[in-house]
Amino acid sequence: DGGITQSPKYLFRKEGQNVTLSCEQNLNHDAMYWYRQDPGQGLRLIYYSQIVNDFQKGDIAEGYSVSREKKESFPLTVTSAQKNPTAFYLCASSTRTMTDTQYFGPGTRLTVL
Amino acid sequence: QKEVEQDPGPLSVPEGAIVSLNCTYSNSAFQYFMWYRQYSRKGPELLMYTYSSGNKEDGRFTAQVDKSSKYISLFIRDSQPSDSATYLCAMGSALYNTDKLIFGTGTRLQVFP
Numbered sequence: 001d002g003g004i005t006q007s008p009k010y011l012f013r014k015e016g017q018n019v020t021l022s023c024e025q026n027l028n029h030d031a032m033y034w035y036r037q038d039p040g041q042g043l044r045l046i047y048y049s050q051i052v053n054d055f056q057k058g059d060i061a062e063g064y065s066v067s068r069e070k071k072e073s074f075p076l077t078v079t080s081a082q083k084n085p086t087a088f089y090l091c092a093s094s095t096r097t098m099t100d101t102q103y104f105g106p107g108t109r110l111t112v113l
Numbered sequence: 114q115k116e117v118e119q120d121p122g123p124l125s126v127p128e129g130a131i132v133s134l135n136c137t138y139s140n141s142a143f144q145y146f147m148w149y150r151q152y153s154r155k156g157p158e159l160l161m162y163t164y165s166s167g168n169k170e171d172g173r174f175t176a177q178v179d180k181s182s183k184y185i186s187l188f189i190r191d192s193q194p195s196d197s198a199t200y201l202c203a204m205g206s207a208l209y210n211t212d213k214l215i216f217g218t219g220t221r222l223q224v225f226p
Binding site for chain 1: 117119121144145149154157158159201203205207209213214215216217
C-alpha cells in the first residue's frame with residue numbers, strides 16, 4: 001500500500017530535550033511538508049521541501065530543524081529552543097508543489113512533561 | 114483579520130440532514146480550494162479539490178466556490194454518523210512562483226442517529 005507513515009504515534013519529552021519525529025512516504029512524491037496543529041488554530045506550516053537536499057522555512061520554523069537526505073524521508077527535530085512544543089504534528093507530501101493535492105500521515109502527538 | 118475564516122462549530126445535526134460548511138477568505142489571489150476531512154486523532158484526508166468558481170459534485174458531497182464573494186462551501190447530503198469529523202477548508206495560490214496554502218481552523222461536525 002502506498003502512503004505516508006509517521007512514528008511514533010505518541011511522544012513524550014522532558015523540557016530541554018531534543019526529539020525527532022519520523023516521516024516516510026512511498027508515493028514517489030517530490031515535495032514533503034511538516035505542519036503543526038493546535039486546538040482552535042489551522043494547520044501551520046513549519047518546513048517544506050520540494051527536492052532532496054533542499055528545504056524552506058514555513059511560517060513557524062523557529063525551534064525546529066529538518067533534513068531531506070532521501071526522497072522518501074523528511075524527519076523533523078523539535079529542539080529545546082521551541083518554547084511550546086506540545087502539539088499534534090502532521091507530515092504531508094505532494095507530487096511537486098504546495099498546491100498539488102497533499103496527502104497526510106496519521107500524525108504524532110508530542111507532549112512535553 | 115485572518116486570511117481564512119471558518120466557524121469552529123460544533124455543528125450537530127440529525128442523520129439524513131443536509132449540512133452546509135463554509136469558509137470566507139480575504140486574499141483574492143487564492144486560486145485553488147480544497148476541503149479535507151479529519152477524524153479525531155488522525156491525519157486529514159482530501160475530500161474535494163477545485164480551482165474555479167461554481168459547483169463540483171462527488172457523491173453526497175458538493176463543493177461550491179464564489180470567488181466574487183470570497184466564499185466557499187461544502188454541502189453534505191443525507192448525512193451519516195460516519196460523517197462526524199472536523200472539516201478543514203484550505204486555499205492556495207501559485208503566483209510569482211511562490212506556492213502558498215492556508216488552512217482554516219476546521220468545523221467540527223456531529224451527526225447523531
